[in-house]
Amino acid sequence: MVDAHPTVIDVPDQSGVQLNRPTIADESDLVSWRFRLRLNLPLLIGAAVVLLSIGLALTAPWLTSHDPLEIADASLSPPSSQYLLGTDQLGRDVLTRILYAARSSLAAACLSAALAFASGTMIGLLAGYSSGLLDACLMRVLDVLQAFPALLLAIALVAALGPNLPNLVLTMGLLFMPRFARVARASTLSVRERDYIAAAIGLGVSRARILYRHVLPNIAAPLIVEASLTVTIAILTEASLSFLGLGVQPPDPTWGGMIAESTSVMALAPWLALSPGFAIVFVVIGFTLMGDGLRDALDPRG
């Protein structure tokens, strides 16, 4: 590790290398939290569940011999060896539909969290680093966005834009952006007072490069924790929206939509409502555990 990442002391005293010192110090900061990441049980279980869910979603076409829209001869048949979780009122295989629904749900959740991460971090960096009028204006906009109950705004926006996957990602990305912006801003405010930032400014490093190379790596840890927790909220939001008929539209399967469809035949076929519900709980618990575990693992106080 010492060879791969020389500390400041290891740098030979040459004038040309001197210029790189602040950068190297930053990198060792970055490396130190990366290596400080102590594995813990929630993190391991959470990561395993998350990887398993994503793996199942990605390999869905090869895992099942049915098609999510294929209509079999028997509708509402109970779980059997041919249909492991039974079939719905149109005779479609429930397990296949749950696996395919995982694709749209995870795609919507992860993409919207990524969008929120990217845009929120950029806004938070700018606001925290520039302060003054720009900071005040950006923060007021965030106040307004966060004044809305998230689900309510999601319902209204998706209804106005039209319910489909890209609009879901766009809407949820906008909704979750303030979370990242606030975390990024708060961290930036403390990081920008550090000596290595003053050193970088003194060396004439451009502002964009300071933000990208010197501030961003040092505020990454809390943002990564936030991302994992945001995915859980995004999955729950997507499930609620699709339950209300505002998610990915039928006949394409969604977990929320499957539960909504099942309510009319609930007494006849209880497995229809339960299995997609348990799929939601399984995935959300995975991301929650991973987020909690990451927080413990990355917490500098720990």
Place this chain on the structure above:
Amino acid sequence: MLRYAAGRIVFTVPVLFGVSLMSFAIIHLIPGDIVSVLAGPTVALDSEAAQNIRRALHLDRPLPVQYGIWLIGALQGDFGNSLVMGLPVGPQIASHLPVTLVLTALSLIFAIMIGLPGGVVAATTRGRWPDLAIRGVALLGLSTPPFFVGVATVLLLSIYLPSFKTLGAVDLRHDPLGGLQTLLLPAFVLSLASATTIMRYTRVAMLEVLAEPYMATARAKGAGRLRVLIRHGLRNALLPVVTAVGVTAAHLIAGAVVVEQVFGLPGIGQLMLNAIYHRDYTQVQATVLVITTLVVLINIMIDLSYYLLDPRIQQHG
């Protein structure tokens, strides 16, 4: 106190202004000409009928003027007419609001009744089985969408307790007791996620307070265990808990939209969803504005209650 309260209220005016601007803007996000959405594709966009619709909705005026007209009306309780039914939107909201408010208030009570003791017990038994059990249940509560809890509860009750009335009309004005009874189960279902949040905040706050020296002092001077826990412990741990209650109150109102749908309750959420399904955009606009304003007002009240709870703010504030 007055200065603090005035400061808080002045601070929310720009937020409310932004909220109204966004609620107004949502209608203009709809792709294409709204008149073709309303009148159907058969009506030509430049026909007399289309022009009449535009004039009635002030769509022929510039956007800022439209916003001004709408905002001035909204401030007086006039949100325009429903595009589908033609009736004024304001009274509709007023008649649906009580169910939502009672539902939210009931679930807030449930959430506090479950979350507060849960958090205290978890903190006092840290690391032992009650703590682990409570945290396990909390993880489950946080990971389950309320609508699924609702559907599963209705399902279980219909199988094991068929006499229990899970779905039913609510008429709070003419049958308040019966209405309350019908709202109990939905309120409980809605409260679970918030109870989890309150529990987590209470546990963390209590853990910090339990380590304080004054807790040992109180025990040493001979105060009973329970008395120390509640008078000295809980009271000092209450501030973050109040924050949690404020945060969850906002979640509860939004969650009510979904839970009302599960249980078929005639609340403001049902009003909004019906408006969305029928593309009744004035109704959607008004509902979003009213609910969000309510949430902002709740948050002001929470902020003001800090002042009453924490003498330290009174000294500095």
